[in-house]
Amino acid sequence: MPPTHTALICVALPGLAVSTEQGQLTGRGLEGFYRAGRRLLSRCQVWVAGREPLAVLTRMTGAGRARFVGTLRVSPQAGPDPDIVVERVRHADGTERITLRSAAARPLRLPLEVALGTDLAALGAIAAGNAGPELPASVHDSGLRWSCPTGASSVSAEPPPTDALASAGLLRWEFELPPGGSVSVELRVRLDGAAPLRAVGRAATSPLAPTAAAGDDPRVAALLRTSVDDLQALLLRDPGHPADMYLAAGAPWRCGPAPAESLSAARMALPLGTRLAAGTLRALARTQVGGTGPRAGLIPGPRRDAGAHLPPSCTGTEATLLFPVLLAEARRWGLPEPDTEELLPTAERCLTWLRTAVGDGAYLPDPQPGGLVRCETQAHAHRAALLGADLLDACGRPGGAGLRQWAGALRAAFREDFWIDDPGGGRPAAARAPDGRLFAHLGATAAHLLDTGLLGGGEHAPGLLDRVRTEQLARLFGGPAMDSGWGLRGLGAKEAGYNPFGHRSGAVRVHETAVAVAGLAAAGHEKEANSLLRGVLAATEAFGYRLPEMYAGEQRTEGGAPLPHPAACRPAATAAAAGILLLTTLTGLRPDAPARTVTLRPPRTAPLGEICLTGLRVAGAPFSVRVSRLGLAMVEEAVGGLQLGV
Numbered sequence: 012m013p014p015t016h017t018a019l020i021c022v023a024l025p026g027l028a029v030s031t032e033q034g035q036l037t038g039r040g041l042e043g044f045y046r047a048g049r050r051l052l053s054r055c056q057v058w059v060a061g062r063e064p065l066a067v068l069t070r071m072t073g074a075g076r077a078r079f080v081g082t083l084r085v086s087p088q089a090g091p092d093p094d095i096v097v098e099r100v101r102h103a104d105g106t107e108r109i110t111l112r113s114a115a116a117r118p119l120r121l122p123l124e125v126a127l128g129t130d131l132a133a134l135g136a137i138a139a140g141n142a143g144p145e146l147p148a149s150v151h152d153s154g155l156r157w158s159c160p161t162g163a164s165s166v167s168a169e170p171p172p173t174d175a176l177a178s179a180g181l182l183r184w185e186f187e188l189p190p191g192g193s194v195s196v197e198l199r200v201r202l203d204g205a206a207p208l209r210a211v212g213r214a215a216t217s218p219l220a221p222t223a224a225a226g227d228d229p230r231v232a233a234l235l236r237t238s239v240d241d242l243q244a245l246l247l248r249d250p251g252h253p254a255d256m257y258l259a260a261g262a263p264w265r266c267g268p269a270p271a272e273s274l275s276a277a278r279m280a281l282p283l284g285t286r287l288a289a290g291t292l293r294a295l296a297r298t299q300v301g302g303t304g305p306r307a308g309l310i311p312g313p314r315r316d317a318g319a320h321l322p323p324s325c326t327g328t329e330a331t332l333l334f335p336v337l338l339a340e341a342r343r344w345g346l347p348e349p350d351t352e353e354l355l356p357t358a359e360r361c362l363t364w365l366r367t368a369v370g371d372g373a374y375l376p377d378p379q380p381g382g383l384v385r386c387e388t389q390a391h392a393h394r395a396a397l398l399g400a401d402l403l404d405a406c407g408r409p410g411g412a413g414l415r416q417w418a419g420a421l422r423a424a425f426r427e428d429f430w431i432d433d434p435g436g437g438r439p440a441a442a443r444a445p446d447g448r449l450f451a452h453l454g455a456t457a458a459h460l461l462d463t464g465l466l467g468g469g470e471h472a473p474g475l476l477d478r479v480r481t482e483q484l485a486r487l488f489g490g491p492a493m494d495s496g497w498g499l500r501g502l503g504a505k506e507a508g509y510n511p512f513g514h515r516s517g518a519v520r521v522h523e524t525a526v527a528v529a530g531l532a533a534a535g536h537e538k539e540a541n542s543l544l545r546g547v548l549a550a551t552e553a554f555g556y557r558l559p560e561m562y563a564g565e566q567r568t569e570g571g572a573p574l575p576h577p578a579a580c581r582p583a584a585t586a587a588a589a590g591i592l593l594l595t596t597l598t599g600l601r602p603d604a605p606a607r608t609v610t611l612r613p614p615r616t617a618p619l620g621e622i623c624l625t626g627l628r629v630a631g632a633p634f635s636v637r638v639s640r641l642g643l644a645m646v647e648e649a650v651g652g653l654q655l656g657v
Contacts, residue, residue, distance in 0.1 A: 013138065015041065015264075016559075016576065016581075018030065018040075018042075018263075019032065019069065019071055020262050020581060021074070021075045021076055021077050021101060021103035022241070022244035022262045023210030024211060024244065024245060024259055025266070026044070026046050026075075026103040026105055027044070027046075027103055027263055027266070028075075028077070028102065028103045029041045029045070029263060030042060030101060032069040033069075034066055034069065034079030034099050035056045035063070036052070036053065036054050036055040036056065038054040038130075040137075041137060041263060044105050045134065045263075046202050046205070048134045048266060049132070049133055049162065050131065050142075051105065051164035051200050052127065052129045053128060053129045053132075053145070054127060054128035054145070055107065055125065055126075055198070056125070057097065057099065059121055059122070059124075060083065060122060064081025064082060064083050064095075064097040065081055065083070066079065067081060071555065071557070074103075074241050074244035075103035075244050076100065076101070076103070078099070078101075079099040080098050081097045081099075082096055083097065086115045086117070088116070094113065094115040095111060095113055095115070095119075095121070096111070097109070097110070097111055098112070104207075105199060105200035106197060106198065107200075108196070108197045109195065109198070111123065111186065111188065111193060111194050111195075113188040113192050115190060117190060118187060118188065118189050118190065119187070120185065120187055120188075121185075121188055122184070122186075123183070123184045124183050125168075125182045125183075125196075126179070127154075127155055127166055127180045127181070128145045128148070128157075129145065129146060130142050130145050130146060131146060131158075131164060134264075146159055147177070149177050153167045153175075154166040154168050154172070154198075155177060155180060155182070158203075163203035163204075164202050165201050166199065166200050166201075167199050168182055168196055168198055168199075169196070169197045170196065173185050210243075210244070210246075211246040211247060217256075218283075218284060218287040218290060219239060219280065219283045219284065219287060220283045220626055221239075221626055222235065222282075222283060223235065223236070223625050224624050225623045225625075226623055227619065227620030227622070228548075228619040228622070230548055230551065231622055233551075234556050234590045234594065235594055237555075237587075238556075238588070238590030239587075241587035242258065242588060245258050245259045245261070245262070245582060249290070251297075252293065252297075255289075255293045255294045256287065257277070257287070257295075258273050258276045258277065258291070258588075259273075260272040260583065261580025261582060261583030261586075262580055264578075265580055265583075268294070269312070269313075269326070270326065270327070270330035271312055271327075271329040272584055273294075273295070273584065274291060274292075274295070274330055274333040274334065274337050275333065275522065275585050276584035277292075277588075278336070278337045278340060278588075279525070279588035279589060280591055282344070282600065282624075284631075285346040285347075285350075285628070288337055289350045291337070292334065292338055292354050292357070293354065295310050295334065296354060299357055305367065305368070305378075307363075307367075308362075308363050309331050309364050310327060310331045312327035312329065312330045316514070317515055318454070318501065318515030319502075319513065319515075319516045320452050321385070321441065321442055321450065322383070324377065324385060324388075327378075328378065328391075329388070329391055332361070332365065332392055332394070333395070334357065334358055334361045335361050335362055335398060335399040335402060336395050336399075336464055338354050338355070338358045339401060339402040340398065340465050342402065342604070343603050343604060344629060345628065345629055345630035345632075352406070358399065358402065359410070362395065362396070362414060365392060365395060365399075366417065373417075373421050373425075374389060374425075374443070375389060381445050383442045384442060384443040384445075385442045385456075386441050386442060386456065387457070387459040387460075389421060389425055389429070390459040390462065390475055392421065393418050393421055393422065393463075393475050394462065394463055394472060396417055396418040396421070397415065397463075397466070397473070398464045399411075399414055400412070400414040400418070401467065421475070422473070425475045426480075428440075428443060429475075436487075437483055438453050438457075438487060439453075439476070441456065441457070452502060452503070452508075454500075454506075454516075455499045455501045455524070456523065457484060457488075458488070458526045459523075460474060460475055460476055461484070461527060461530020461531060461533070461534060462529070462530050463533075465601060468608065468610070468656060469601035469610025469656045471533055481534050485531055485539045486539070488527055488539050488543070489538065489542055491566070492504045492506075494539075495519055495546065495564045496549075496566055496567025496568075497564075497567050497573040498524035498543060498546050498550060499520075499523055499524040500517055500518070500519060501513065501514070501517050501518050501523070501561075502515070502517045504566075512563050512576055514578075517563075517564045518562060519547075519561060519564050520561045521558050521560060521561065521585070521586040522586065522588075522589050524543055524546075524547050524589070525547070525590075527540075527543055528540045528592075528593055528596055529592055529593075532596050532599075532614050533612075537614045537615065541614070544593060544596075544597075549573075550573045551590070557581060557582055557587075558581070558582075558587065558589065559580065559581035559586060560579050560581070560583035560586050561576050561579050562576050562579065563576060597613060597614065597638060598613050598622070598624060598636045598638055599612035599638075599644060600629075601656075602629045602630070603656065604631075607630070607653055607654055608654045609646070609655060610655070611646070611655070613643075613644045617638060617640050620640050621637070621638065621640050623636070623638075623647070624636055625647070629649065629650065629653065632649070632650030633648055633649075634646070634649050634650070635648035635649075
């Protein structure tokens with residue numbers, strides 16, 4: 012699998028442009044322009060006066076745009092000073108603008124050559140090292156064209172080239188540049204038979220509200236801006252219902268739907284409005300298993316690696332449990348009643364699946380025979396039962412009492428069976444085998460025990476842990492074995508099988524770190540929450556505020572930087588949405604739109620000083636909040652009639 016950690020990935024799905032810091036596309040690794048998972052152009056190399064520009068600047072200027080600047084010295088009298096600047100602005104939508112600027116004292120005659128090529132390979136084949144050879148080109152219109160049995164692509168140029176050489180894959184121009192003059196060429200990469208690419212997130216109908224952050228810490232503004240930009244870039248439309256939008260998991264590897272990640276990201280992005288949640292829920296409702304039988308009501312999802320200690324888990328289980336939770340919380344944020352009523356039957360089927368899968372027992376096991384009982388699955392199931400019951404009661408549907416009764420039984424059994432006592436104060440078990448054997452390793456998935464879900468009146472649902480054991484989990488998360496200084500490790504550094512780069516066995520996963528920060532803050536464990544928050548915020552700065560889905564769990568040192576994971580998606584939906592969760596956690600914002608109230612419970616310690624978030628959405632209207640350096644929250648903008656809760 013080609014590494015991604017040094018790549019500049021421009022995203023505007025279904026388009027991608029993957030580049031190195033040099034700016035030249037050489038056809039190696041992942042480099043190229045992509046559309047819908049196929050590489051339309053793998054090679055785009057520029058020469059001016061027969062020479063390659065010297066790269067001096069590389070910068071992402073947006074989620075879908077990168078700028079490369081190179082220089083040349085072409086005048087004999089120029090001495091060591093460059094007199095030609097070559098700027099390339101590359102877009103994920105398949106366009107690139109090449110501009111030559113002259114600083115020479117006399118007119119220059121400059122040949123510009125662009126060498127092009129492609130293999131039209133699928134992204135999966137490239138990842139597996141089976142891209143295939145470069146295809147022969149033919150002259151087409153004002154550029155070149157390539158074709159293979161599975162499709163064709165072309166590159167056109169404006170202005171048209173002076174020469175187009177198919178055998179060499181070369182376009183050539185001759186330009187006269189006066190002193191101080193400039194000239195530009197625009198290349199357009201297209202998939203044959205497809206309309207020009209229009210990114211979903213750039214449309215006027217984007218489901219994400221424009222929002223901004225300001226405060227004492229300048230990083231909060233950059234983090235929120237980049238997080239929203241990345242979420243916009245990862246938006247997809249349901250092909251059969253284009254009004255419904257949802258998030259792809261991440262680029263470059265996971266540009267398609269991933270139910271659990273899409274639901275988790277939409278949930279963390281609720282402060283930007285409920286339209287993304289509604290589109291995600293509608294799209295996934297269409298995938299729900301119908302009929303009767305043990306799978307009826309399940310939202311299918313792929314299996315996910317669970318690290319060194321446990322077998323792969325079922326993301327379909329997670330997605331099915333997240334569905335009613337997202338619907339219930341979206342309603343609290345202001346999801347319109349017609350949307351709630353439309354989606355409620357799907358949520359009811361999810362909850363029926365849960366009760367069927369549990370049967371007469373207390374726990375929800377993995378779906379295969381003899382499946383493990385996982386700690387995080389019980390946390391998801393407990394939250395789904397309580398928020399689902401709340402939702403059913405509010406909508407006048409039966410079943411809430413039974414869900415609460417089962418959740419109470421699960422809570423009692425979990426507290427009895429899932430806690431491992433040790434001299435350090437104990438820890439929750441990661442899983443329980445059918446024979447009662449406990450898996451004792453401590454990992455970041457335990458953070459989901461702190462994510463209990465939002466009920467009415469600004470109150471969180473009760474969790475599986477009592478107050479004392481929640482305090483112990485906070486101590487564990489705040490210790491050096493779990494807190495890397497850059498965020499929460501996926502597996503404790505003292506556990507067998509720990510690997511700082513292991514994506515489920517030691518790497519810092521941004522999503523779970525944000526869940527831990529929010530849960531710890533809500534439970535009043537601000538010291539541990541603040542330490543994790545400051546660590547991941549320092550990592551965001553090192554990554555240019557575009558957080559990858561994960562990075563190495565190496566311990567932070569003076570003057571150090573987080574080590575990137577070479578296979579991580581960047582951007583990733585859950586990492587970008589985690590930025591929103593981290594910042595809204597600082598405001599303690601807990602809305603209850605049906606009751607026309609909003610509660611603000613910010614951390615008393617105000618860990619980043621004053622912070623102001625504007626342009627959020629509560630009850631379908633703009634909402635702005637400011638938290639002072641003393642930890643006092645003030646509403647600065649809200650819909651009329653919204654009351655401040657106690």
